[in-house]
Amino acid sequence: MKENTLLLKTINKIAVERPPVWLMRQAGRILPEYKAIRSRLNDFKTLVKSPELAAEVTLQPVNILHVDAAILFSDILVIPEAMGLNYEMIESRGPFFPKTIQTKQDIENLLTGDVAADQLDYVYETINEINKYIPGDIPLIGFAGAPWTILAYMIEGKGSKTFSIAKKFLYTEPELAHSLLEKITHSTIQYLKNQVNAGVQTLQLFDSWAGLLSMDQFKTFSLPYMKRIKQEIPDTPLTIFAKGAMLQLEDIATTNPEVIGIDWNISPLEVRNKLGNNYTLQGNMDPCLLYANPAHVFDETTDMCQSFGKNHIANLGHGVYPDTPLEGVKAFISAVKSFRYDN
Amino acid sequence: MKENTLLLKTINKIAVERPPVWLMRQAGRILPEYKAIRSRLNDFKTLVKSPELAAEVTLQPVNILHVDAAILFSDILVIPEAMGLNYEMIESRGPFFPKTIQTKQDIENLLTGDVAADQLDYVYETINEINKYIPGDIPLIGFAGAPWTILAYMIEGKGSKTFSIAKKFLYTEPELAHSLLEKITHSTIQYLKNQVNAGVQTLQLFDSWAGLLSMDQFKTFSLPYMKRIKQEIPDTPLTIFAKGAMLQLEDIATTNPEVIGIDWNISPLEVRNKLGNNYTLQGNMDPCLLYANPAHVFDETTDMCQSFGKNHIANLGHGVYPDTPLEGVKAFISAVKSFRYDN
Numbered sequence: 001m002k003e004n005t006l007l008l009k010t011i012n013k014i015a016v017e018r019p020p021v022w023l024m025r026q027a028g029r030i031l032p033e034y035k036a037i038r039s040r041l042n043d044f045k046t047l048v049k050s051p052e053l054a055a056e057v058t059l060q061p062v063n064i065l066h067v068d069a070a071i072l073f074s075d076i077l078v079i080p081e082a083m084g085l086n087y088e089m090i091e092s093r094g095p096f097f098p099k100t101i102q103t104k105q106d107i108e109n110l111l112t113g114d115v116a117a118d119q120l121d122y123v124y125e126t127i128n129e130i131n132k133y134i135p136g137d138i139p140l141i142g143f144a145g146a147p148w149t150i151l152a153y154m155i156e157g158k159g160s161k162t163f164s165i166a167k168k169f170l171y172t173e174p175e176l177a178h179s180l181l182e183k184i185t186h187s188t189i190q191y192l193k194n195q196v197n198a199g200v201q202t203l204q205l206f207d208s209w210a211g212l213l214s215m216d217q218f219k220t221f222s223l224p225y226m227k228r229i230k231q232e233i234p235d236t237p238l239t240i241f242a243k244g245a246m247l248q249l250e251d252i253a254t255t256n257p258e259v260i261g262i263d264w265n266i267s268p269l270e271v272r273n274k275l276g277n278n279y280t281l282q283g284n285m286d287p288c289l290l291y292a293n294p295a296h297v298f299d300e301t302t303d304m305c306q307s308f309g310k311n312h313i314a315n316l317g318h319g320v321y322p323d324t325p326l327e328g329v330k331a332f333i334s335a336v337k338s339f340r341y342d343n
Numbered sequence: 344m345k346e347n348t349l350l351l352k353t354i355n356k357i358a359v360e361r362p363p364v365w366l367m368r369q370a371g372r373i374l375p376e377y378k379a380i381r382s383r384l385n386d387f388k389t390l391v392k393s394p395e396l397a398a399e400v401t402l403q404p405v406n407i408l409h410v411d412a413a414i415l416f417s418d419i420l421v422i423p424e425a426m427g428l429n430y431e432m433i434e435s436r437g438p439f440f441p442k443t444i445q446t447k448q449d450i451e452n453l454l455t456g457d458v459a460a461d462q463l464d465y466v467y468e469t470i471n472e473i474n475k476y477i478p479g480d481i482p483l484i485g486f487a488g489a490p491w492t493i494l495a496y497m498i499e500g501k502g503s504k505t506f507s508i509a510k511k512f513l514y515t516e517p518e519l520a521h522s523l524l525e526k527i528t529h530s531t532i533q534y535l536k537n538q539v540n541a542g543v544q545t546l547q548l549f550d551s552w553a554g555l556l557s558m559d560q561f562k563t564f565s566l567p568y569m570k571r572i573k574q575e576i577p578d579t580p581l582t583i584f585a586k587g588a589m590l591q592l593e594d595i596a597t598t599n600p601e602v603i604g605i606d607w608n609i610s611p612l613e614v615r616n617k618l619g620n621n622y623t624l625q626g627n628m629d630p631c632l633l634y635a636n637p638a639h640v641f642d643e644t645t646d647m648c649q650s651f652g653k654n655h656i657a658n659l660g661h662g663v664y665p666d667t668p669l670e671g672v673k674a675f676i677s678a679v680k681s682f683r684y685d686n
Contacts, residue, residue, distance in 0.1 A: 291511035
């Protein structure tokens, strides 16, 4: 049944009237209804681990903003935690790992595969909970961090502009890096399979720190592991979004994802020229545009839809920023919903 | 006389045996001799404003690391300060502006042009001081921040991953943004002319936050002002380094800089294919590579020189990181100095 939704049709390159629209980070940031739930809890992780509340937060943008897809409310860092590396989410600072991966022994101590993925029952319960209430015409997107991005946090231990500690690890300890990436990949594959079994219809990999890698590093330490994930889960459509790696789109295409996410550093036309017209592309509005007045947001969004043409999932080029005015978000969604393809 | 140095010859596309080498941020970060001077002073800004010490720090990499060029030890944020917007440099956190630009009146209150540039006598004195001691075969590079990057700090007030406050200003107050960019550009032109008059042989513009802009924003709010700077200072060779904007290289080339800086997100081959072989390019080693063992650094640096071919200034693709081991820096420099072009 979900095959007939606007998102799945677009992914499957079936003709539709307009692009589907959703926003990365639509759940868990911008809605007052989210903030009300969040304020009742001590921390972000409690919310992630509470299936009923996480399901409610997942569905808020569907019910309130009328986006065309729901994305599971969760966090990419549940995978390191499931593998045995605990983290804290520090208010307004971001994630922090009290212990980081430094040695071969640290890597050997990590759980992997289904043993790790089985730690994440609360995610699968959240998916079950969502599916009790989600409208029939709205698909549910599951996700995980791409292996390089997960490794980056496990080595660096926190957010960073450069992730220089993690990149140093790639340069100085390439064998250990590969063995850690193997374990992350193995866990992620099982985790995503479990999400599919629990009831998501499509998957997205977020390679948030792809843009920090040199081209060789991206080819060596990121790409092969994303390719493996796609190979192991061939039947569920996959979106790969490698933020900041817009010069590597041809490489990303070799992983055979159904959808490629693009950020606002590149024009849809340039991507179509590089990859051909048959790819479904997702993106790519600058999240900062949503601060502008709603009429301007509407016009720019219409232009964006026009630039992509068909086979497009309207979205931002990054997660929506926490202080984005709702009027901007609504104008973005409204513009996409008003748009029609020429024929 | 400085025309015969390896750097100036390379900029002027005169045949040389090997690329010249210097490192962005070579002064003021990595050398123990720098740290010894810095530790005697209360703060970074005192050092910037002390011509004798700033000159000493400028020359340290020449005398100790034997790079082929010196770059003035200073800070891009001296321009906002000269325009009337004071800042603090907070240890291990970065710059902080107690007051930021928010209104038309704030912009009108700013000094501009020679009135602003005249506040920076300590910079010109530093250049005089450097020229007393700099070896005859070593040119001196002057620099400034590109106008968009300077505006970003003046609006945002501090470093940021997204500079969303500054970008919001571009989207919501484009006219104010242009009037502020005019004032910054006017001041920067006079500042760079004064640097040339004081005795630098070549100039670099750092557009450190270019990569955060959408393509349209880059074309509208960054590019025209860099173009103006080049037009107003036609006789001094200019390097433009727009970090993260490697998809905009063709646009950058329209500003007619003598040298284009590139980061490690793009291969020299791809840049040569886009821009032709006659451009002098500067870059582009990942600064994180210098953490690797020296033999590996040496080999990768040799490969980099080979990939660029002629008309190349060997450098990193960003400023050297503060905790970079000196052995890595030395291996990088040594590899370039050992390299020879095939004919």
